[in-house]
Amino acid sequence: MGYPKDLLSSRSIIKHGLYALIAPEGLVNNVVPGFENCIISILGSPKLGASFVDYIITMQDGGKNAEGFGGQADVETFVYVIEGKVKAKADEQEFELKDSGYLYCPPGTTMYLENIAEGDSRVFLYKQKYRPLEGKKPWVYSSHSNDIEYRDYDDMHNVHIKDLLPTDIDFDMNFHILSFDPAACHPFIETHVQEHGAYLLSGEGMYNLDNEWIPVKKGDYIFMGPYVQQAGYAVGREPLTYVYSKDCNRDAELK
Incomplete structure (x- = not known):
């Protein structure tokens, strides 16, 4: 890396237990x-x-x-x-x-x-x-995943999803690829018990995390904790696409 060429700054945002945006330029x-x-x-x-x-x-x-x-x-x-x-x-x-x-x-x-x-x-x-x-x-x-066809996400023709693992209840999690055409977005801001870890494969967009709109792009990593509001839309000329995990197929546990 060598000496910095400008003032030190970072796009990364860390909200422990809630959400995080981790930009690649800050990784160690x-x-x-x-x-x-x-x-x-x-x-x-x-x-x-x-x-x-x-x-x-x-x-x-x-x-x-x-x-x-x-x-x-x-x-x-x-x-x-x-x-x-x-x-x-x-x-x-x-x-x-x-x-x-x-x-x-x-x-x-x-x-x-x-x-x-x-x-x-x-x-x-x-x-x-x-x-x-x-x-x-x-x-x-x-x-x-390139051998798996996309299907429409929530009946929207400009948002597409793939399931990477079987949807059998034997599995307690799945991985998906979600892709937004330019200008496409989630149908609503989601609030749910599942958590996600997402790696952005292509594109640029704006992501709502805990009701804060944050710019994101290829190479970023996003952690989304349980019940954190979340939604995104694509900007630019190419799809905003990411691979992400989701816990599923299990009831909530009592402590």
């Missing part, structure tokens, strides 16, 4: 045991107020996690390849994940990742504790 590298030749930044985490952990990782030449990620009896994991090519393994199964490729590993299954691109690969990585349901059990699942 974190050392996460098991990852080799990887530039890792931890995004959402319990320290921010999330019940999950999100990472953005640049896997350089020889980048890998040969020791494995996840694997604990109560932890599920998910990886989405933003760009590049990654070899992933789970339960003796091997997957080649190119741009838009992803892999879900259920509790007790270890995920192994290795960069096999000629250059860098960039991935969005996730983990959280699984909420079990009697008689139900999720399974290893992999695909490429």
